[in-house]
Amino acid sequence: MEIIKESNSWKDQNNHYIMALKDEWYRQLIKLENLVTEETVKFYSMKGIITMHLPVTTGSISSPMGRGSDSLPVKVELCGVETYLADSMQFLLEYGCRLSKNGCYYIMPCFRGEEADERHLCQFYHSEVEIPGTLDTIMDLADEYIKYLANRIICRMGEQLRKTVGDISHIEKIANHKGNFRKITFDKAEEILKKRYGKDINKYIEYYDGWRNITKRAEKALIEIFDGIVWITNYDELATPFYQKKDQKIKGTTKNADLLMGIGETIGCGERHQRYEQLLDALNKHEVLPNEYNWYIEMKKQFPMQTSGFGMGVERFLMWVLKGKDIRSMQICLRFNGDDIVV
Numbered sequence: 001m002e003i004i005k006e007s008n009s010w011k012d013q014n015n016h017y018i019m020a021l022k023d024e025w026y027r028q029l030i031k032l033e034n035l036v037t038e039e040t041v042k043f044y045s046m047k048g049i050i051t052m053h054l055p056v057t058t059g060s061i062s063s064p065m066g067r068g069s070d071s072l073p074v075k076v077e078l079c080g081v082e083t084y085l086a087d088s089m090q091f092l093l094e095y096g097c098r099l100s101k102n103g104c105y106y107i108m109p110c111f112r113g114e115e116a117d118e119r120h121l122c123q124f125y126h127s128e129v130e131i132p133g134t135l136d137t138i139m140d141l142a143d144e145y146i147k148y149l150a151n152r153i154i155c156r157m158g159e160q161l162r163k164t165v166g167d168i169s170h171i172e173k174i175a176n177h178k179g180n181f182r183k184i185t186f187d188k189a190e191e192i193l194k195k196r197y198g199k200d201i202n203k204y205i206e207y208y209d210g211w212r213n214i215t216k217r218a219e220k221a222l223i224e225i226f227d228g229i230v231w232i233t234n235y236d237e238l239a240t241p242f243y244q245k246k247d248q249k250i251k252g253t254t255k256n257a258d259l260l261m262g263i264g265e266t267i268g269c270g271e272r273h274q275r276y277e278q279l280l281d282a283l284n285k286h287e288v289l290p291n292e293y294n295w296y297i298e299m300k301k302q303f304p305m306q307t308s309g310f311g312m313g314v315e316r317f318l319m320w321v322l323k324g325k326d327i328r329s330m331q332i333c334l335r336f337n338g339d340d341i342v343v
Helices: 018-021 024-047 089-095 134-162 169-174 186-204 216-225 276-285 290-302 314-322
Strands: 073-078 081-085 104-111 125-131 182-187 207-210 211-214 228-235 256-261 264-271 305-315
Touching: 024 104, 024 125, 024 134, 024 314, 089 104, 089 125, 089 290, 089 305, 125 134, 125 314, 134 169, 134 256, 134 305, 134 314, 182 186, 186 207, 186 211, 186 216, 186 228, 186 264, 211 216, 216 228, 216 256, 216 264, 264 314, 276 290, 305 314
Parallel strands: 182 228
Antiparallel strands: 073 081, 104 125, 125 305, 207 211, 228 256, 256 264, 264 305
């Protein structure tokens, strides 16, 4: 069997659905999608973490375009009522944690308002989980989850992938990794990048009024420096959404982390506010009106609880598995904002 090439049939939206049926790329992809779903259920079942059936509409978006938001919400009208399509159901998973002592998870479609590009889809599958505990708790779970999936891919599809994709040492390396993945703070990442790139640092770190962010070029560089995978923790407070808890030990940062692998951020996680007073302060600081979050505030007020969670973009993870270069090739059924749906 020949090594398969990444498909570009998505460029021809009218004929993609026929072209995909002739393309080995998509035969591999549909098997991997099924594997991730099956093994995610098994993984969380072993942990006593239960799935939560959730709607795809929400009145409380997690990217409300205040400071720290990284995507545009998708507003729709349903039976005369304005609402949003979910970009994340983190808030409802936090709600679920108050019903299930070990936490809740789901895998479901999520929506972004931006145009698709090589790193972003308009609609993608989100594997999200929320559990009682701190940032360290959820990072440990994420490490275990990624290694578990890598192991199951090797066991179930390793030989097939060697024949069709070629070298799969990147999967084997993660599957056999001992202990936790390396983690560094944002400050340390900036220090490393400044030392390596000097006067070109602005290509790697974006500087705004009171906060910083890393570029996709920086993500790629850090992945190479740390041999394929690394956690970046403690982003600036205004670079992260309002729901991430402040870190009292590292001033001006939050208890959040991004796992960089493949094309860049593949998992994002964070520790949430335990008390409603912390949440109100964060909403104000991020210039987000609290009226759409009244229920969320009231939940924190009446049922304070320390939780943390992460979200993994399934297509980004599978893109890493298949060594893809463009995430638009990771859709079997195409969905592009503003374009007619063919299938």
